[in-house]
Amino acid sequence: MPERRYVITFGCPDRTGIIARVASFLADAGGWIVEAAYHTDPDTNWFFTRQEVRADSLPFDADELRARFAEVAASLSAESNWQVEDTGVRRRAVILVSREGHCLYDLLGRVASGELDVDVRAVIGNHENLADITRAHGIPFHHVRFTEDKGAAFDQVRKLVAVHQPHAIVLARFMQILPPELCTEWAGRAINIHHSFLPSFVGARPYHQAHHRGVKLIGATCHYVTADLDAGPIIEQDVIRVDHGDSVHDLVRKGRDIEKIILARGLRWHLENRVLVHGNRTVVF
Structure with missing residues (x-):
């Protein structure tokens, strides 16, 4: 202990x-x-x-x-x-997901092995793809459909999250842009993994952007969520080398490895109160 x-x-x-x-x-x-x-x-x-x-x-x-x-x-x-x-009070987290499960699989595996000490209270998905793996770990899964009325969907997500009063709300490839009011309510707690070495290639399909540009390094960025898209305070980043022979599929495959590591590392530092935010920058002890 x-x-x-x-x-x-x-x-x-x-x-x-x-x-x-x-x-x-x-x-x-x-x-x-x-x-x-x-x-x-x-x-x-x-x-x-x-x-x-x-x-x-x-x-x-x-x-x-x-x-x-x-x-x-x-x-x-x-x-x-x-x-x-x-530290005697165990940290709580809620994870938001979409279809892609590599980050969720990694986090649940680290929690199950005791490597990441956090109480994952719930997983909320805008698709049902990851329900079975979540429940296999004994964690409740909530499906929230995102249709034309995204405001109603986000209101449902907000209520599901609020029940658990989490120390961290983890956007593990959630693929939805949080409305400004949620960014404010979850300020300093909402953590996103962006599949790009920010500030380069913000928004959607960054690996396609990177491949088109012919980059030699791709990376991932773990950051706090703000109302400015992909521009919140950066917690952690890392890169992996690619070359001219790599296809977009290769970049996506290699990038997933970096995404998992960076999200787990950033979440751990956040839960251990190692990240101090000042303006749009961070100090990580």
């Missing part, structure tokens, strides 16, 4: 004494820091940090830690930009 920890993350305007302030606060309470990361962005003069503290080293629980840390956050002008998370 992994050691229970409290994870503190925040960003604030940079200045001297920030690290000392946080360390003193934790030390005074008996907190045992087991992991600490820091970064300062010189372009914005913004400071970022992530601290892991052994839960058993503190004489109070996570709620009390939040209440006490609020004063520290306020003194550092990080009033609305900080979190304290308890």
